[in-house]
Amino acid sequence: MENLLTLKNIQLTYHSPKSETKAIENLSFDINKEDFISIVGPSGCGKTTLLSLIAGLIKPTSGEIVFHSNNSQVGYMFQRDNLFEWLNIWKNVSLGLTFHKRKTEENIAYAKELIEKYGLKDFVSHFPSELSGGMRQRVALIRTLSLRPEILLLDEPFSALDYQTRLSVQNDVFSIIKHEKKTAILVTHDIGEAIVMSSKVFILSKRPAMVKKIINLDFDQSLTPFQRRKDEKYQPYFDEIWEELQ
Amino acid sequence: MKNNYSKEHKKYLLKTRARVFTIHFSRILLFVLLLLLWELCARFNIIDPFITSSPSRIVKQLGMMINDGSLWHHTWVTLYETILAFSISTLLGTLIAILLYSIPFVRKVLEPYLVILNSLPKIALGPLIIVWIGTGTKAIVVMGILICIVITTISMLNGYLSVEKEKILLLKTMGANKLQIFFRLIFPATFSDMISVLKINVGMSWVGVIMGEYLTSRAGLGYLIVYGGQVFKLDLVMSAIVVLCLLAAVMYFLVSLLEMYVNRKR
Ligand SMILES: Nc1ncnc2c1ncn2[C@@H]1O[C@H](COP(=O)(O)OP(=O)(O)OP(=O)(O)O)[C@@H](O)[C@H]1O
Numbered sequence: 062m063e064n065l066l067t068l069k070n071i072q073l074t075y076h077s078p079k080s081e082t083k084a085i086e087n088l089s090f091d092i093n094k095e096d097f098i099s100i101v102g103p104s105g106c107g108k109t110t111l112l113s114l115i116a117g118l119i120k121p122t123s124g125e126i127v128f129h130s131n132n133s134q135v136g137y138m139f140q141r142d143n144l145f146e147w148l149n150i151w152k153n154v155s156l157g158l159t160f161h162k163r164k165t166e167e168n169i170a171y172a173k174e175l176i177e178k179y180g181l182k183d184f185v186s187h188f189p190s191e192l193s194g195g196m197r198q199r200v201a202l203i204r205t206l207s208l209r210p211e212i213l214l215l216d217e218p219f220s221a222l223d224y225q226t227r228l229s230v231q232n233d234v235f236s237i238i239k240h241e242k243k244t245a246i247l248v249t250h251d252i253g254e255a256i257v258m259s260s261k262v263f264i265l266s267k268r269p270a271m272v273k274k275i276i277n278l279d280f281d282q283s284l285t286p287f288q289r290r291k292d293e294k295y296q297p298y299f300d301e302i303w304e305e306l307q
Numbered sequence: 308m309k310n311n312y313s314k315e316h317k318k319y320l321l322k323t324r325a326r327v328f329t330i331h332f333s334r335i336l337l338f339v340l341l342l343l344l345w346e347l348c349a350r351f352n353i354i355d356p357f358i359t360s361s362p363s364r365i366v367k368q369l370g371m372m373i374n375d376g377s378l379w380h381h382t383w384v385t386l387y388e389t390i391l392a393f394s395i396s397t398l399l400g401t402l403i404a405i406l407l408y409s410i411p412f413v414r415k416v417l418e419p420y421l422v423i424l425n426s427l428p429k430i431a432l433g434p435l436i437i438v439w440i441g442t443g444t445k446a447i448v449v450m451g452i453l454i455c456i457v458i459t460t461i462s463m464l465n466g467y468l469s470v471e472k473e474k475i476l477l478l479k480t481m482g483a484n485k486l487q488i489f490f491r492l493i494f495p496a497t498f499s500d501m502i503s504v505l506k507i508n509v510g511m512s513w514v515g516v517i518m519g520e521y522l523t524s525r526a527g528l529g530y531l532i533v534y535g536g537q538v539f540k541l542d543l544v545m546s547a548i549v550v551l552c553l554l555a556a557v558m559y560f561l562v563s564l565l566e567m568y569v570n571r572k573r
């Protein structure tokens with residue numbers, strides 16, 4: 062499989078007047094194209110920090126992050142959808158296109174296609190406040206995808222949703238990402254979510270974060286997250302990750 | 308659509324409408340009653356109309372001033388000063404806030420100065436203004452600006468600083484530069500702060516300008532009030548106050564219109 066991203070001996074220390082916090086120490090891993098990685102780990106171990114590093118929002122204290130592709134555009138999704146309440150859905154989706162002169166006909170057509178394909182066509186002139194939480198999160202995903210990022214960084218994007226919505230949005234997001242052939246890194250506290258969404262689970266240690274264990278999930282390719290939950294392999298994986306996190 | 312409402316809903320609508328009507332009606336009634344009471348007390352010398360004036364005397368006074376054109380002259384002078392003070396302080400205050408927002412170092416350095424300036428009663432600077440700038444319109448406008456500008460700067464700066472950090476990060480991951488972040492996010496997100504600043508400034512610029520006119524003036528509503536007080540022409544004082552009330556209400560109404568208009572456009 063084609064290698065997309067390499068992290069080499071990443072180290073990151075936060076400095077504040079009162080303390081020095083080593084958030085990440087000696088972290089190395091590779092990510093292949095179309096991987097769906099889930100990252101689980103104790104609270105405060107440095108998961109968000111890791112995503113910020115990959116997104117280029119902060120620079121590592123030492124180490125190297127290498128993109129093996131000339132498109133290093135990342136798509137970042139947060140816990141909250143961060144839709145702009147004063148813009149309608151179409152303007153929210155095409156927001157990213159206004160920077161760097163990306164508002165080309167081709168890109169606009171792609172964004173429109175995404176909107177149509179993923180069931181938001183009737184809502185383009187609605188405002189975010191008129192949409193349900195699940196739909197809003199879908200808009201946020203399409204906004205992210207419209208920039209054609211090589212890699213999607215998802216920081217607990219479903220944790221603000223109620224349980225039922227979460228299950229259906231997991232399904233949606235999973236199929237959209239598979240369909241668009243994107244690479245994704247999902248940070249989550251929900252072990253079940255990690256198992257049903259991803260191809261590999263990275264278990265991080267307590268702060269400073271290191272990769273404690275990588276679990277390859279070997280599900281039938283055709284299963285949806287919903288079906289994976291009912292698969293017989295689900296429970297053993299769950300127990301294994303649970304054990305590791307203790 | 309309308310006919311689909313249930314009986315209870317119709318009843319509810321009727322009740323709310325009746326309530327809104329009663330509120331409006333009571334407001335007007337209260338106003339009329341107060342005027343009437345004032346007028347009667349003055350007529351029957353329960354209060355001294357020489358000191359308290361009376362609605363009919365105010366109307367007479369206003370009529371006179373309309374006829375000789377002085378009402379328009381004084382009103383225009385004050386209105387002009389207020390509009391100047393209002394627009395300059397709003398623009399300048401917002402600009403300073405943008406500057407402080409984009410240069411954290413300067414912001415930190417100036418923080419205590421802003422706090423002190425904010426709590427300083429600006430009227431204390433009156434004599435200085437007159438010495439430095441001289442008497443007349445300029446000094447009055449400066450007084451008005453001084454009153455509004457610090458609070459404008461502080462309110463807008465706080466608004467900018469309270470924009471969600473995550474949204475800023477989001478735009479950064481999309482490759483937006485600082486200017487784009489400001490115009491796409493910070494500015495629209497703090498729109499309601501802008502409106503409330505405008506509303507505050509409408510009131511404050513009147514305060515500043517009238518204070519300025521108390522200090523130094525040869526015309527204007529503030530001048531009429533001071534002059535009327537000095538020569539004991541309370542009808543004049545009251546008339547000027549009535550005109551001020553009307554003007555402040557109109558200006559507040561205009562800002563509300565602006566707010567409604569822009570909210571609908573968004
Ligand atoms: N800007 C910062 N300055 C100083 N310390 C920070 C900063 N951001 C994070 N930290 C510290 O670094 C550590 C890792 O933070 P991070 O947000 O990456 O954890 P996380 O794994 O995402 O946590 P959670 O599971 O709660 O989301 C924490 O101890 C946190 O207090």
Ligand SMILES: [Mg+2]
Pocket residue numbers: 108109110216
């Ligand atoms: Mg986090």
